[in-house]
Amino acid sequence: MTTEDLNPFHIAQRQLDDAARYLPELEPGLFEFLKQPDKVIVVEFPISTTSGGVRNFVGYRAVHNRSRGPGKGGIRFHPDVTLDEVRALASWMTWKCAVVGIPFGGAKGGVVCDPKQLSERDLAHIVRRFVSELGDNIGPYTDIPAPDVGTNARTMAMVFDTYEMMHRGQNNLGVVTGKPIHIGGSLGRDKATARGGLFVARRALERGLLDGVDDLRGLTVAIQGFGNSGGHAATLFAEDGARIVALSDSRGGVFNADGIDPAAAHEHKRATGALDGLAGTESITNQELLSLDCDVLIPAALENVITSGNAADVKARLVIELANGPTTPGADAILSGKGVVVLPDILANAGGVTVSYYEWVQNNKNEQWDEEDVNTRLERIMTRATDGVLEKQEQINGSVDALTAQRKELGRDGDPLQPVDLRTAAFIVAVERVAQVTLERGIWP
Numbered sequence: 001m002t003t004e005d006l007n008p009f010h011i012a013q014r015q016l017d018d019a020a021r022y023l024p025e026l027e028p029g030l031f032e033f034l035k036q037p038d039k040v041i042v043v044e045f046p047i048s049t050t051s052g053g054v055r056n057f058v059g060y061r062a063v064h065n066r067s068r069g070p071g072k073g074g075i076r077f078h079p080d081v082t083l084d085e086v087r088a089l090a091s092w093m094t095w096k097c098a099v100v101g102i103p104f105g106g107a108k109g110g111v112v113c114d115p116k117q118l119s120e121r122d123l124a125h126i127v128r129r130f131v132s133e134l135g136d137n138i139g140p141y142t143d144i145p146a147p148d149v150g151t152n153a154r155t156m157a158m159v160f161d162t163y164e165m166m167h168r169g170q171n172n173l174g175v176v177t178g179k180p181i182h183i184g185g186s187l188g189r190d191k192a193t194a195r196g197g198l199f200v201a202r203r204a205l206e207r208g209l210l211d212g213v214d215d216l217r218g219l220t221v222a223i224q225g226f227g228n229s230g231g232h233a234a235t236l237f238a239e240d241g242a243r244i245v246a247l248s249d250s251r252g253g254v255f256n257a258d259g260i261d262p263a264a265a266h267e268h269k270r271a272t273g274a275l276d277g278l279a280g281t282e283s284i285t286n287q288e289l290l291s292l293d294c295d296v297l298i299p300a301a302l303e304n305v306i307t308s309g310n311a312a313d314v315k316a317r318l319v320i321e322l323a324n325g326p327t328t329p330g331a332d333a334i335l336s337g338k339g340v341v342v343l344p345d346i347l348a349n350a351g352g353v354t355v356s357y358y359e360w361v362q363n364n365k366n367e368q369w370d371e372e373d374v375n376t377r378l379e380r381i382m383t384r385a386t387d388g389v390l391e392k393q394e395q396i397n398g399s400v401d402a403l404t405a406q407r408k409e410l411g412r413d414g415d416p417l418q419p420v421d422l423r424t425a426a427f428i429v430a431v432e433r434v435a436q437v438t439l440e441r442g443i444w445p
């Protein structure tokens with residue numbers, strides 16, 4: 001059993017604290033501002049249910065920071081949604097948008113509900129009522145939602161439609177991204193999170209991230225979560241030559257050391273609603289999947305799955321975080337001690353928000369770009385962001401002694417700084433960018 005603090009917002013703040021130690025000149029008051037969300041909204045609302053009763057739901061929206069542009073972040077429908085989870089996810093969005101250099105801030109929303117237990121009609125009522133409760137707190141230039149766990153393109157169509165009903169006579173397509181293609185969605189958005197992760201992995205391997213490995217060909221991969229992020233990752237990583245040895249969803253996992261055909265897995269999941277029972281595979285638990293003997297582990301479900309309680313069992317050499325917050329700080333330390341490299345969420349899964357940005361640009365210009373065009377742009381951004389984080393790690397690790405001395409001079413604690421992992425390097429890149437913009441704009445009034 002882990003005794004770690006698993007509160008996601010505490011974890012997000014701790015990650016920021018870790019990064020700030022390498023930025024001795026960061027004004028302490030500004031840093032405190034960056035640690036807190038700008039705005040948090042809590043709404044409680046009823047719906048009349050299909051069965052004739054009334055049920056009440058709680059929803060949240062947090063905007064963490066808008067220095068670099070409008071708030072941007074998904075809406076999650078899950079029974080375990082909490083305000084602190086939403087706060088954490090909103091702050092990770094701020095850092096993610098800054099790491100890839102797109103002009104958005106960070107936001108996130110969620111409704112405490114279990115979409116699997118709700119009728120289509122009840123879900124539609126929840127979406128519409130939630131959006132109307134948020135009112136003008138969301139908007140094409142203020143805060144722009146997107147899909148997350150438990151929501152999808154259909155949900156986003158309803159978000160758009162509800163907002164449109166309240167704001168007729170103007171182009172409202174940019175109020176939400178991840179929409180269906182025929183309602184202003186972008187080609188390539190559905191696979192963007194996974195494709196972005198692929199581009200990050202390709203670039204990092206090409207630059208020597210793992211000794212003796214230049215690309216994904218022949219690497220064995222285990223993926224936890226088979227939704228938008230994990231499902232597409234299985235297909236795309238297999239197309240790039242990797243061997244997918246394990247997959248899982250909330251009901252459990254499947255394993256075949258010789259490789260699983262992603263197309264067969266998608267078909268089985270579509271037909272039966274689960275991965276379990278896929279022909280030619282044996283059943284494994286989600287815990288077993290995390291400790292499989294494989295080269296690459298891709299958490300693509302929820303937070304806190306790799307903790308100080310199980311990190312020592314991870315046998316993969318590389319973890320690619322398509323989920324947000326899957327690895328706790330305690331686990332990071334253990335993985336780094338074992339030489340396991342983690343491509344962190346705020347870099348590895350930023351492809352989704354990047355193509356959401358392209359969707360927003362297309363909506364504002366009334367254009368539709370080819371999928372090839374979207375993917376080419378995505379590759380350029382993800383490759384550049386990967387280079388930026390790898391170079392920041394190199395730069396920081398080459399100057400830890402000088403930074404330690406500088407901390408002492410400035411009256412900060414003089415504890416010797418240690419070399420950073422890629423997560424801290426990515427946070428440093430992001431915090432520098434957000435802090436720079438905040439100071440250049442000036443603090444109002």
Ligand code: NAD
Nearest residue numbers: 148149150225226227228229249250300301323324349352
């Ligand atoms: P999704 O709802 O499409 O899929 C989630 C998957 O996780 C499903 O297969 C579900 O069965 C599985 N799952 C749920 N609980 C699980 C558990 N306890 N153990 C194992 N599997 C479980 O969601 P998604 O959009 O793919 O999001 C997954 C992760 O990726 C989240 O952390 C999300 O924040 C992150 N993410 C998503 C996007 C995006 O564009 N959708 C972008 C960036 C990051």
